[in-house]
Amino acid sequence: MTETRPLAPHGRISRRHGGSWLLGTGAVLVAGACLLPMLAVLLAALTGGTDTLRHLAETVLPGYVATTLMLVGLVAAGTFALGVGAAWLVTMTRFPGVRVFEIALVLPMAFPAYVLAYAYTHLLDHPGLVQTALRAVTGWGPRDYWFPEIRSPGGAAAMLVLVLYPYVYLLARAAFMQQSAGAFLAARVLGASPWRAFWTVSLPMARPAIAGGVLLAVMETIADFGTVAYFSVQTFATGIYTSWFSMADRAAAAQLALCLLGFALLLAVLERIQRGRARFHHADRRHMAMPPAELAGLRAALAWVTCAVPVVLGFLLPVVILIVMGMGSEQNLLSSRYIGFVRNSVTLAAAAALLTLLAAICVGFYQRLRPGRVSAAAAHVARLGYAVPGGVIAVGLLVPFAALDNAVDAFMRARFDISTGLLVTGSIWLLVAAYMVRFLAAALGAYEGGQTTVHANMDAAARSLGQSPLGTLRRVHLPILTPSLLTALLIVFVDVMKELPATLIMRPFNFDTLAVQAHRLASDERLEGAAVPSLVIVAVGLLPVILICRQVGRRGR
Structure with a gap:
């Protein structure tokens, strides 16, 4: 520049x-x-006295820390797996529908995580369609079977992964498209399998972009309130709101906010450091595009399913659920x-x-x-x-x-x-x-x-x-x-x-x-009623996603 x-x-x-x-x-x-x-926040936390902080440390603070860290770990792993896997498949392979998936994989960005939580609770909770049908078919009673609990830290992490993996997907795909084929082909010539060449060559070269996307997803995770509050998952975000409104304790709210602020700024510093130091350059001036591998048979089917699952779970199915809920409200x-x-x-x-x-x-x-x-x-x-x-x-x-x-x-x-x-x-x-x-x-x-x-x-x-x-x-x-x-x-x-x-x-x-x-x-x-404003929010959220999809489509040509 x-x-x-x-x-x-x-x-x-x-x-x-x-x-x-x-x-x-x-x-x-x-x-x-x-x-x-x-x-x-710093001033209010420091002037709030140590009694409040001591009470928080003895009661809720360990739970807030553990739950927040659990969510961060699950979301980081989930967005990495979905985002990097999908980006590699649509960039480096060819299979039926790959051009559609290049764009469709961005669509879940239109959903706030809390809207996704409303839709899946309506579908998977005890009175929901899935469990009701299961009991009707098997004749089981409420205590005769085990079903994963959607209102849990794992459920909250799943909702966040489905809406945040596009951050990693977009950055990883851009990094893979900019890579020259030289290093990857050299690894293949030296006897490395395609998987080993990807793991030891292509992935490390894209690490700065991938790490940036994962850290963005993690920042959104610690900032999320709607999903964790609805699922009754106790994190710093819900603790701040509870302290401010339910307990009317501004000192406690400020001290919890300071803890969350410190964690968020630490993540921002880590993102800045990894982006500033981790750089990879092509050894030659010629950029040779990576030749995509043609997939057929079982491999093509597996690639298609891998790309279809996040699109269906993160966009298509929730839209259908919300429309049905809205019509019945x-x-x-x-x-x-x-x-x-x-x-x-x-x-x-x-x-x-x-x-x-x-x-x-x-x-x-x-x-x-x-x-x-x-x-x-x-x-x-x-x-x-x-x-x-x-x-x-x-x-x-x-x-x-x-x-x-x-x-x-x-x-x-x-x-x-x-x-x-x-x-x-x-x-x-x-x-x-x-x-x-x-x-x-x-x-x-x-x-x-x-x-x-x-x-x-x-x-x-x-x-x-x-x-x-x-x-x-x-x-x-x-x-x-x-x-x-x-x-x-x-x-x-x-x-x-x-x-x-x-x-x-x-x-x-x-x-x-x-x-x-x-x-x-x-x-x-009143989930059916919540579907109506949620659909409007998703419809508005589609506008920037359409712009992003247009850019993705142009780069893919």
Whole structure:
């Protein structure tokens, strides 16, 4: 990639170039907003006293740690096996339907894990279709047989694996497609079997991409609340919510959030280290594509089944289940109540997407405009939000702003005998700010990916024609980056539609979204009713997946 020079001469920010100082201030403010929840959680946890922490350590903390680590291990192993296996088969082999599977394997990304949990509970729970049919056929009673319990850590891990393996699949497939055939063929010439050559040559070369995908899946696992809460699996995410609402113990919530924050940041550091150090290069300049192996007979059938299972279990079957459930429910999507849920969801998602995109442009363009320690630090801090679970961000924003609201109210009461109430806490805009912190990394990644296509000479040409930094951004960068900007908007929009923990904790009173409504109905065991808002969430979630599928299809040609 070509190095980009600062637009102002001698590396100095000039006010007469209209906007560089404004961009710098904006980038620093965005970074500060991303850092605020983490600092607030740290401060609240440290000032909460040791009694609460000691009580947590003696009661629930060991269980939270064990269950969270169990989920992390199961999801990491499951996403690795499914993602890498499917990526290798569709990239390095040819069998009937492989072109369809290249795209179909991405479709489960449209599902939030908690929606998948609702569908499979309706199918596999004791009163569900499968066990009811089993009892009808065999004549068994409820205690005459054993059936796997869906509401368990293993069931939660299965739901998370089915929706998160596409992270590994996409990155592993891209890595396999970029590999040259030289090393693999050399191993085959030296007598290695295809399996041994894959295990000792191709897999290590793709390890950085695979590890990055697995770590992304693990980060999503520790941030998940809807699935584990519905299955009554006690993790840090459910502990934060319980401490905040059921026990009204902010110190306990902050200390649990600090533990989860530390684990999330550790994973982010590990991902950064492995991505920065693990690199593989082709020994020659010629890139020889790997010749795909033609499969036939039993091998082709096994490959077809291997690729079909995650697609059926992760997308097709849940869609059918939800449609059947929705048809049997009494929920009317066209009622004024549901129109309100849709309006609230779209309002939050649109506002958060616009704010997040503006923040990403500010941080990303300032890093290009003034490369240096300040801009690099702002970009690094802005990316931290993706590693921080929504529940942690919610606690980190509510604690300082609740204190601010209480201080203002106390001052106004003392001076003017006026109660101001809650000015910021419980507002839509604080919730939108939480979304911005949570999903800024995704928007920034999409923006920076498009920004690499803008050559430095374009900046120089704009500068020679008298354009200010903001003028260059408006007239040169933004028109070229329109596809990347739309992609970033869409990704954040859909992520906000699916977000549950931050919305549950921070939403204003009587301001429910589709995700909250689905969670409420499912918590009341009204699964058929929960299917209706869940289907809308999945339908919206298909939009970015379609974009990804189009990119996958183009690369596969």
